[in-house]
Amino acid sequence: MPKKEDLGRVSGQIKHTLDGMHHSSQITVSMGGAISDMDSSFQSFGIGLILAIVLVYLILMAQFASFSDPFIILLAIPPGLSGVILFLMGTGTTLNVMSLMGVIMMTGIAVSDSILIVEFVGTLRANGRPLKQALAEACKVRLRPILMTTLATILGLIPKALALEPGSEQYAPLARAILGGLTVSGIVTVF
Numbered sequence: 001m002p003k004k005e006d007l008g009r010v011s012g013q014i015k016h017t018l019d020g021m022h023h024s025s026q027i028t029v030s031m032g033g034a035i036s037d038m039d040s041s042f043q044s045f046g047i048g049l050i051l052a053i054v055l056v057y058l059i060l061m062a063q064f065a066s067f068s069d070p071f072i073i074l075l076a077i078p079p080g081l082s083g084v085i086l087f088l089m090g091t092g093t094t095l096n097v098m099s100l101m102g103v104i105m106m107t108g109i110a111v112s113d114s115i116l117i118v119e120f121v122g123t124l125r126a127n128g129r130p131l132k133q134a135l136a137e138a139c140k141v142r143l144r145p146i147l148m149t150t151l152a153t154i155l156g157l158i159p160k161a162l163a164l165e166p167g168s169e170q171y172a173p174l175a176r177a178i179l180g181g182l183t184v185s186g187i188v189t190v191f
Contacts, residue, residue: 011035038097045100052104053077056111069118076114080106080185087180091161093173102177109153109178110185116142117189143190150186154179 011031018029053074060070084103088095117138124134160168161175 011038041097042095042100045097045104049100049104049107052107060115064118064122069122073111073114073118076110076185076189077107079188080110080181083184084177084181086184087176088173090180091176093176096173098171099173099177102174103181105174106178106181106185109150109182110189113146113150113186114189116146139190146186146190150182154182 014031014035018031021029023029057070057074060073061067064070081103084099084106087093088099093099120138120142121131121134124137125131129137157175157179160171161179163169163172
């Protein structure tokens with residue numbers, strides 16, 4: 001039975017071995033193939049995630065006609081990212097292209113949950129409610145829809161995250177990233 005190794009882990013081991021070797025300054029050592037493809041994919045996803053966040057901020061800024069509301073909405077992303085990292089570490093899953101796709105999907109869901117609360121707070125504030133009362137009421141009223149969508153997503157992804165079927169391990173990092181991010185972001189956003 002062939003041994004399964006993570007490309008990122010193997011890449012790290014090769015880099016560590018190459019760094020420990022002493023060679024002439026006339027020799028150039030570089031890694032290519034799947035490792036260079038993986039590195040360029042990580043860079044592309046990083047740039048894509050940053051661009052997505054900036055574009056979402058600009059769209060929300062135009063929609064809410066405010067600089068602060070979109071910033072408050074985007075505050076749901078850092079807890080989600082910490083949830084992704086903790087969940088991936090807890091399950092022994094590495095950061096790869098599939099888990100980065102999960103981060104982008106988690107970001108969209110977390111932002112939409114946050115929009116529900118901030119938009120309703122704005123509506124209540126426009127009706128003359130004080131800020132604390134508007135926040136408390138918005139969280140109470142929007143709790144059920146947010147929990148329903150978040151729990152439906154989480155429960156739907158559990159079989160994929162467990163990777164029970166042959167071939168499903170390819171998509172397990174994506175599901176695990178979304179599960180961890182949504183769990184932490186959902187808790188922080190509502191409570």
